[in-house]
Amino acid sequence: MDFYLLIEKIRKRPALYLGKASLSHLQVFLDDYTFALRPQKSLLPQLWAVAVVATDNLAAHTERFQLSKRSN
Known part of the structure; x- marks a missing residue:
């Protein structure tokens, strides 16, 4: 999606994209949006290790x- 088109959509319906009309919410949304556009290495191995x-x-x-319950 074109960046300026996205900004226009957000301007028309900020609550839909940001939760509420807020500059801090816009900043977080745009940070996350640009992060999502970057090529990423697979996070699956790290997520699997955490799980x-x-x-x-x-x-x-x-x-x-369970052991503590049994001893009581």
């Missing part, structure tokens, strides 16, 4: 919680 660590942490906390 595995989070799952392991959740399992450890759940096990500790």
Whole structure:
């Protein structure tokens, strides 16, 4: 989409694109928009690693919680 066309669409209906008419919301939207247009490396391996660590942490906390309930 042409950048100036996007700006015109935002000007006509700011709440649709920004949540509310706000310069700070516009800045964040445009930052994210330009970031999305840049070529990116796949984030899947990093996201997978985070998911595995989070799952392991959740399992450890759940096990500790269950053990503490049994001892009471």
